[in-house]
Amino acid sequence: MAFELVRRGLNLILVGRNPEKLKQVTGELRAEVPTAELVSIVFDLSNDIPDGIQRLEKAIERLDVGILVNNAAASYAVPKCLHEVDEEMYTELVKVNMDALTEITRVVLLRMLKKKKGAIVNVGSGSSVIAPSYPMFTVYAGTKASLHHEYKEKGIDVQCQVPSYIVTKMVPDKRRSFFNSAPEEYALPAVRAIGFGTTVLPYWRHSIQCYFAKLAPESILNEWLLRSAIKRREQYPA
Numbered sequence: 001m002a003f004e005l006v007r008r009g010l011n012l013i014l015v016g017r018n019p020e021k022l023k024q025v026t027g028e029l030r031a032e033v034p035t036a037e038l039v040s041i042v043f044d045l046s047n048d049i050p051d052g053i054q055r056l057e058k059a060i061e062r063l064d065v066g067i068l069v070n071n072a073a074a075s076y077a078v079p080k081c082l083h084e085v086d087e088e089m090y091t092e093l094v095k096v097n098m099d100a101l102t103e104i105t106r107v108v109l110l111r112m113l114k115k116k117k118g119a120i121v122n123v124g125s126g127s128s129v130i131a132p133s134y135p136m137f138t139v140y141a142g143t144k145a146s147l148h149h150e151y152k153e154k155g156i157d158v159q160c161q162v163p164s165y166i167v168t169k170m171v172p173d174k175r176r177s178f179f180n181s182a183p184e185e186y187a188l189p190a191v192r193a194i195g196f197g198t199t200v201l202p203y204w205r206h207s208i209q210c211y212f213a214k215l216a217p218e219s220i221l222n223e224w225l226l227r228s229a230i231k232r233r234e235q236y237p238a
């Protein structure tokens with residue numbers, strides 16, 4: 001999404017925990033659009049959130065943030081029942097997917113409210129929308145539930161994108177298929193969808209998948225998802 005946004009002439013503030021990766025991505029973005037103004041902030045969202053927030057606030061003090069994209073998230077690659085999710089992992093998911101996201105949103109919202117404009121995109125997950133439940137990923141699905149719009153009247157568009165499977169670092173099965181899309185395929189429709197709808201599936205293949213999923217009786221879909229998760233765990237043990 002960063003590449004799609006920068007191609008459209010936006011300047012970016014990149015937030016990430018890995019300084020090397022930030023440097024590399026900044027270099028690639030600069031190579032693509034040399035005129036883009038890029039700022040990067042090292043912030044481990046699972047670590048000291050108040051400290052990161054303070055540095056973020058300082059960095060954006062004099063900047064006009066038009067769009068906030070909450071994309072970072074933690075998950076577990078191997079399916080786990082709730083009691084199998086150890087405390088460290090649970091804490092990481094809650095901190096990254098909820099605490100940090102909420103704090104960052106709050107900081108940016110306060111500025112957007114003053115300007116009476118802005119857009120916030122929360123990259124949620126189809127796991128909390130397409131299927132009635134997401135067996136063996138309940139902690140992840142719970143932390144990805146959509147945040148709804150309270151700010152429309154104030155000129156701020158809050159959107160939750162709920163993509164289905166995208167073949168990225170987060171997922172264990174890297175095989176592409178009709179529904180398992182590449183991040184590059186998702187990025188363009190994701191950016192185009194900003195401003196259109198509150199809970200959206202930007203990518204048409206995911207919409208087809210959702211359509212068929214909704215036709216299936218919940219009990220069958222739940223059973224199928226549970227069996228798939230168990231199979232996946234056998235294929236990709238921890």
Ligand SMILES: NC(=O)c1ccc[n+]([C@@H]2O[C@H](COP(=O)([O-])OP(=O)(O)OC[C@H]3O[C@@H](n4cnc5c(N)ncnc54)[C@H](OP(=O)(O)O)[C@@H]3O)[C@@H](O)[C@H]2O)c1
Pocket residue numbers: 015016017018021043044045046047070071072073074096123124125126127144162163164165166167168169170171183
């Ligand atoms: N892949 C899918 O099938 C799928 C489906 C539905 C929704 N999503 C959502 O899509 C979004 C992007 O995920 P992805 O699939 O692109 O996975 P990914 O490649 O693992 O990307 C996750 C991003 O979050 C960052 N991150 C994780 N923990 C962090 C922390 N403690 N501090 C700062 N940054 C942290 C990662 O940084 P590092 O590079 O440093 O690890 C990475 O940039 C997520 O919100 C995810 O829930 C993905």
